[in-house]
Amino acid sequence: MDLWLIYGGTFDPIHNGHLAIARAARDALGTPVRLMPAADPPHRPPPGADALQRARMLDIAVAGEPGLRVDRRELERDGRSWTADTLRALREEIGPRRPVALLVGADSFLGLPSWKQWRELFELAHFVVAERPGSPIDGALPEQLAEAVAGRWAEAPSALEQAPAGRIWRLRQPLSDTSASGIRRRMREGGDWRGDLPPAVAAYIERHGLYGRAPLRSRAGGSG
Numbered sequence: 001m002d003l004w005l006i007y008g009g010t011f012d013p014i015h016n017g018h019l020a021i022a023r024a025a026r027d028a029l030g031t032p033v034r035l036m037p038a039a040d041p042p043h044r045p046p047p048g049a050d051a052l053q054r055a056r057m058l059d060i061a062v063a064g065e066p067g068l069r070v071d072r073r074e075l076e077r078d079g080r081s082w083t084a085d086t087l088r089a090l091r092e093e094i095g096p097r098r099p100v101a102l103l104v105g106a107d108s109f110l111g112l113p114s115w116k117q118w119r120e121l122f123e124l125a126h127f128v129v130a131e132r133p134g135s136p137i138d139g140a141l142p143e144q145l146a147e148a149v150a151g152r153w154a155e156a157p158s159a160l161e162q163a164p165a166g167r168i169w170r171l172r173q174p175l176s177d178t179s180a181s182g183i184r185r186r187m188r189e190g191g192d193w194r195g196d197l198p199p200a201v202a203a204y205i206e207r208h209g210l211y212g213r214a215p216l217r218s219r220a221g222g223s224g
Helices: 016-029 051-062 083-094 106-110 118-124 143-149 157-161 180-189 199-208
Strands: 004-009 033-037 068-070 100-105 126-130 168-171
Touching (some): 016 100, 033 051, 083 100, 157 168
Parallel strands (some): 004 033, 004 100
């Protein structure tokens, strides 16, 4: 069966580093990547743009990109966007046997023990861990995580298609060290941020005055 690959996050905002990870995973695994914006992120402060705006920026970013899709299932569910609950709901939809994988960054993977019901995630999905500079996972893992992942590492992406869940594969690509938090900081400080975003996404942010910026029409003195 084809692998169902989910790339979740706040995407606050979606940037070129996110897209590089999604493209690399799509190409390496030969399957579409479903970018899934979180409605109510439990692991971080409230986002700088609301869920619908973040989803709209994702729509703009992946327009015309083969194999990249936006999945709004977490926006359509009431309450917090816990990954375990999302995966259980997905399993009810597609069944228990289809391979499912979560695409996460190395930082998120190292923080897995802080997630709700994190051990159960290995029964619900595989993990594809995208590494970027400064986030190596070759060193000593946290004790709880090391115990949970022992024996789960896959040497080839094809291993993810041979079981519904439970394996871990490292996406070793020359990934960008761009971060959404760094982009938001440069916005606050008046630095250059547009180059790290798809041009149409940067234009959307300016047009709608997101992240504390004045809308373009306000700065231009327009009334309508």
